[in-house]
Amino acid sequence: MASEPDTKTASDNVAQSPTGDAYLLTPGPLTTSLTVKQAMLHDYGSRDVNFIDLNRRVCEQLLDIADAREGYACVPVQGSGTFAVEAMLATMLPPQGKLLNLVNGAYGHRISEICRYLGRQCLVHESGEELPLDPDVVEEALAAGTDITHVSVVYCETTSGILNPLAQIAEVVARHGRALLIDAMSAFGALPLSAKDISFDALAASSSKCLQGVPGMGFCLIREDALAQTAGNAHSLSLDLYQQAQTMSKVGQWRFTPPVHCLLALAQALEELDEEGGVAARGRRYNDNCQILKKGMRALGFTTLLPDELQAPIIVTFHMPAHPEFEFQQFYDRLSMKGYIIYPGKITRADTFRIGCIGDLGAEQMQCFIAAVKQTLGEMGIEKLTS
């Protein structure tokens, strides 16, 4: 019989982050480095030359991450990742445009919902939440739908944690002469995404997630010749990336007050990405984190929703164990007391929970987390889970 958490037991295996906060094993907001947070201990005037310089450097670095310095503009926008995705769709889709939206999770559905708000035509092709999007289906849809102007895809769908075959889809879309819009939220900065390999008109990502800044702004990388055609498309003054890009290019400033401290943190986070060895190195660390997580959890009897070949090294979905003593809220609370915040599931057809492996976390934290899970199961009176 599981007992109530007591502080004495919970004090074993308690995580020690530099700021005393719990580690965030979630899809975001994430654990950031102390130095990223310390970069926010300043106040900058947003129209002053120092801030304008910092903003320009950040935009150039974001373009460099996608090998997109030539021919693309980086257009930042205030708000969360969803704000950036909505701004991308609103700016890129003309009133007479038609979107083919490829969906295998909640973030794909969110794109459809945005199109409803925008009043833009949106044809949805949906695979199951546990299946990757199929380039052959895209091929057929584009051959049949000659009125489709744009295709949207979520690179890593954190609903399940699945990795979608972006390069193959991009190849089909380009061959058919349509424009690709990428929700790269939980991928940009850690998974390969080069404008040299992948043809896209726009992608949206955020300051948080794999870049390991703090939340508060997103950005879109937009092909300049496509951007030039978007005047008047957007439904919203705040989210009009054409106007934002015009002001940026003329005076180097945001149109409306930028989240200055978020930008200071992002500038530091981009330095730290560079110091780590760039996207490839960060992807390797996340992959190592993911391997430790999957191996450790499986050894304790947990099972993953996805087979390894479909799993992105970002967030892992686990089936809720059937063991009679396993109660998720207690599992969550006990891990929280030990300094680890995990995440509920989002899959519609199965009872699951999720554990992230991104942010300022390495092998040591992941191994300690597995030890904390083991201890938690013991506290709950569970000797061994069997699936």
Add this chain to the structure above:
Amino acid sequence: MASEPDTKTASDNVAQSPTGDAYLLTPGPLTTSLTVKQAMLHDYGSRDVNFIDLNRRVCEQLLDIADAREGYACVPVQGSGTFAVEAMLATMLPPQGKLLNLVNGAYGHRISEICRYLGRQCLVHESGEELPLDPDVVEEALAAGTDITHVSVVYCETTSGILNPLAQIAEVVARHGRALLIDAMSAFGALPLSAKDISFDALAASSSKCLQGVPGMGFCLIREDALAQTAGNAHSLSLDLYQQAQTMSKVGQWRFTPPVHCLLALAQALEELDEEGGVAARGRRYNDNCQILKKGMRALGFTTLLPDELQAPIIVTFHMPAHPEFEFQQFYDRLSMKGYIIYPGKITRADTFRIGCIGDLGAEQMQCFIAAVKQTLGEMGIEKLTS
């Protein structure tokens, strides 16, 4: 003849903020306290109970500032103040609504621009940038325009720094049974605004400005019975405050990733507002700052755009001096080197510049600033300005 700035001379009268940053004498972003910035040295999970509690406390405190705990909802939204104003207009104005927009500056014009994006009817009544809005004109407009459903007003127009007669306008709007929407951006937290005295359906403000948090989020205080009628009004998923309020009230969470660190800073800033003595005490400090600024600048020969009775204690517009040696960019740069960032003018009909008196600044900083201005004029070879 003015010489180029040289570091030796500029090292006198250099401001010393606790973080070594220049003081921001602007309409925002502003100088915040070190403790507000230090509150951001943490990472919180946005769906975790600790963050939900913090968010609830912040919303309650924001409602309390306007005596609006009863009958009003606080609905936060990511982004700058303009995002909050657009979200307020989009959510509150139904498709068949008609707005009377009272304009005496750039922020009033911005409301009209948002209405164009929204496709909402907007009747503009404009006074000059140097004149306060006239309640009698509102009276006439509402008597004549029986189809007008809403009236919008900017409380403090930082274009000039003018204080609009909010209470008198609100009285007229209420008497005609129309709904008032207030842009309270550069006022909320320092100028009187009580739901007990002023009848309004919604106001928009931000984490920055007079609350002295960092930029990155806005919020609207919305009368609950009006909010209940707004389902389906908004043009944008991200800016739909009806949906945001629904989720907030059901689970206490933002729909999309909140700017967590901005909220941590705001929570601390609200504590500091309370410690200072609340809105009245903050208003007094800003007023003292404003008096020091006007008196000191006038003693040096500068003249203000506005007569004292129209001036809000937020930001002061000064005429550009006619002296042949006065060159604004040099004046700006020299003050910047001394640790003070000032602001260009925004008035269309006159050549002006602006100096703010809000943020974490007191009499000492304002007096040192006046000394720095005096020294700067000397460096520029100007003995005495005469207007």
